[in-house]
Amino acid sequence: MDAVRLIVKSRKALAAGVGVPELLTEVWQAQALAQTIGSRLAVTGPPELRGEAQGLAELAGRGCGVLDRPPPATGRPRAAKLTDLGETRPCLTHLGGLLGDVGIALVGIACAADDEATYWSCVEAIDAADEARDRVRDMLRRLAERDAALLEREAG
Numbered sequence: 001m002d003a004v005r006l007i008v009k010s011r012k013a014l015a016a017g018v019g020v021p022e023l024l025t026e027v028w029q030a031q032a033l034a035q036t037i038g039s040r041l042a043v044t045g046p047p048e049l050r051g052e053a054q055g056l057a058e059l060a061g062r063g064c065g066v067l068d069r070p071p072p073a074t075g076r077p078r079a080a081k082l083t084d085l086g087e088t089r090p091c092l093t094h095l096g097g098l099l100g101d102v103g104i105a106l107v108g109i110a111c112a113a114d115d116e117a118t119y120w121s122c123v124e125a126i127d128a129a130d131e132a133r134d135r136v137r138d139m140l141r142r143l144a145e146r147d148a149a150l151l152e153r154e155a156g
Contacts, residue, residue, distance in 0.1 A: 002084045007094040034060035036079040056135040063128035099133040
């Protein structure tokens with residue numbers, strides 16, 4: 001399945017989440033997907049994005065780790081279905097939206113947390129999602145700069 005379709009599926013699942021355990025599982029799924037996309041971009045993406053993509057993978061991995069959620073009972077994580085990144089810009093644009101949704105969901109969970117462990121793991125996951133989203137924005141900015149430079153060269 002291509003990245004944009006998986007991201008859209010993750011956003012819908014996150015929006016449909018009802019209870020805290022289900023929401024935390026969907027947040028974990030989204031972070032795992034961001035980690036996978038970052039890893040793939042680090043290897044096969046545009047050369048100017050590879051360092052940022054590696055950072056994205058590491059940050060999203062940290063987001064998964066602090067949540068301490070097992071993969072879904074259905075077997076493989078949603079990210080394992082990723083077969084194609086597709087066009088880089090739409091992939092990153094949708095991923096940035098997903099990471100924003102993750103942050104919002106985590107804020108809600110943290111505010112309603114009954115125990116300190118859940119609260120602090122949500123705070124750490126919020127930080128990881130926010131930093132990952134910053135990486136996505138940086139990569140989109142680099143793509144825009146690259147495209148502008150190419151247009152300038154063609155015009156000049």
